[in-house]
Amino acid sequence: MAALTTTPPRTLPALLRDRRAGKLLLLALAAAVLVPVAVTRWPGAAWPAALTVDLDRPLTGAGDWIIDNRDSHPVFLYGLGHLSNAVVLAVRAVYLTLLAAGWAGVTALGAAVAWRVAGARLALGTAAAFLACGALGMWVPTMQTLALMAVAVAASVAVGALLGLAGGLSARMHRALRPVLDTMQVLPAFAYLLPVVLVFGIGVPAAVLATVVYAAPPMARLTALGLRGADRGVLEAVDSLGATPRQRLLTARIPLARRELLLGLNQTIMMALSMAVIASVIGAGGLGDRVYQALAAVDVGAALAAGIPVVLLAVVLDRVTAAAGRTGSASAAGRSAGLYVLGGAVVIALAARLAGRLEWPRAWSPEIAGPVNRAVDWMTAHLYSGVPVVGGTADWAGRFTTWVLDPLRDGLLWLPWWAVLLAVAAAAWLIGTWRTALTAVAAMAAIGVLGVWEPALDTLSQVLAAVAVTLVLGFATAVAAARSDRFERLLRPVLDVFQTMPQFVYLIPVVALFGVGRAPAVAAAVVYALPAVVRITAQGLRQVDPAALEASRSLGATGRQQLRQVQLPLARPALLLAVNQGVVLVLAVVIIGGLVGGGALGYDVVFGLAQGDLATGLVAGAAIVCLGLMLDRVTQPTERRARKGA
Secondary structure, eight states, X not given: OOOOOOOOOOOHHHHHHSHHHHHHHHHHHHHHHHHHHHHHHSOSSSOOGGGOOXXXXXXXXXHHHHHHHTTTSHHIIIIIHHHHHHHHHHHHHHHHHXXXXXXXXXXXXXXXXXXXXXXXXXXXXXHHHHXXXXXXXXXXHHHHHHHHHHHHHHHHHHHHHHHHHHHHHOHHHHHHHHHHHHHHHHSOGGGGHHHHHHHHOSSHHHHHHHHHHHHHHHHHHHHHHHHHTSOHHHHHHHHHTTOOHHHHIIIIIHHHTHHHHHHHHHHHHHHHHHHHXXXXXXTOOHHXXXXXXXXXXXXXXXXXXXXXXXXXXXXXXXXXXXXXXXXXXXXXXXXXXXXXXXXXHHHHHHHHHHTTOOSOOGGXXXXXXXXXXXXXXXXXXXXXXXXXXXXXXXXXXXXHIIIIIHHHHHHHXXXXXXXXXXXXXXXXXXXXXXXXXXXXXXXXHHHHHTTOHHHHHHHHHHHHHHHHHHHHHHHHHHHHHHHOHHHHHHHHHHHHHHHHSOGGGGHHHXXXXXOSSHHHHHHHHHHHHHHHHHHXXXXXXXXXXXXXXXXXXXXXXOHHHHIIIIIHHHTHHHHHHHHHHXXXXXXXXXXXXXXXXXXXXXXXXXXXXXXXXXXXXXXXXXXXXXXXXXXXXXXXXXXXXXXXXX
């Protein structure tokens, strides 16, 4: 039989009837009217100064007023001040409790919880992770991070559950919350830091509240999803028994939503850990502060010593909470065994306290920063440059900057401002609706109005370069994983570990390999976004209808033809989702790359935080929000188009 044939070219009338062609025609007509007016009134490629609003003076004045009145104004004395004090007291209480339990007690309690939830294997892994934190000399910073996380997660779960409860029980509230949660979940973590610093100043309260705002949306979204997706038959049976709305909620809806609630807890914990590490730049302390200080000094050894405990905490917390979501209600024997294990952990904690062995012995902490730094020095001397044939890592970074990042940035800066807005409108309208295009254009124009057009285009060039590399590597890896079960099984644990690591940790290896600059920031962004792109794409390709594949094989299609003409078109919704998630994740790390020489908007935020220049930091933070919103709208298809593509 003949192989699959290609689609014949469409005629001009058919093209005009196409919805996308119609959109482009309308946009071209609007551009033909508006562009000459814009060029005549505001000539030049750069954003017009006449359309820029200077916010330095009002923002500086507002910041000065808050600082001057933080200790005297009633809003701070009787409202925000009490909230700040409550946060400090809660974090301190948890921290002192962990220190009072001692390293043996905390390790035993952590292992007992893991055993109760997931069995002996995960309990051993949890104990090994805590012991490794101590062996690396990071026991006290680890307890500081855990204390901040415990308070932040408790508040995030409470706030998210209440919002999710409102959205799950009220369709109107769900419609109102959905765009807010959508927007909050696409914003980079750095965008949350400046507003809380402006109100609460540098310190633990600002770090905790930024973490709560960042980590609450997943809990709210998944709670609402679980409540709204409850089995209608069960709910009708409960109603037939005369249950009140409160009884219906407590005895039917919440138990039926258990998996979604525990998944929300898992996501909240992972996002809280990620933000707690990033919040070290505003005084969170703990492991994140050790990583931040080491990166600032380009001390890779010290950064690695603090980064490994962050990764171990992330893996342990993810595995324990994921196991809790998979397991059902424990049997009586299981509950009894769990109580015995917890009792044993308490006995170990009391024995360690009575023996005066609360602090981790210094003799048990070998120094690893020195050997790691010597290894980095050797790499610098032998692998950074001058390697025959392949060159060195510094050469690769320099060439990527010279051949990719610089031309891309210069090309974006060369484009007239109205051409950039037109390109954003076309991309957003083609994939979505006119409302999507209007939102994307308004967000991009707001960046110009804020006066950070050039830094934003610099950031955008890094995002585009990182996304291109991520998609090429991600799609190639996903195709291989979709075609080979063995490769997929080998790849799965690697993706699991990489997806649990906080964003901050990815900066450590790229600094060791490439030094500082824009290329290392792009490399960290690629590594961070790659697992999500691979996983979503591979899942989409594997879920293609087997009947369609069998039909193509019966027509004599080759494997390449099947991929190009069957699998990729049918997996279009998953591919678009992979692109969207790749863009959002890349932006998050490109912004953090300002800490390692990435420059642009990320550097402005770091500079504003470090120098107390809140005007610069807040303007850059607002521009990051606008850039994230624009990129999300440009790459997020409407549900109707996604269904049509499917």
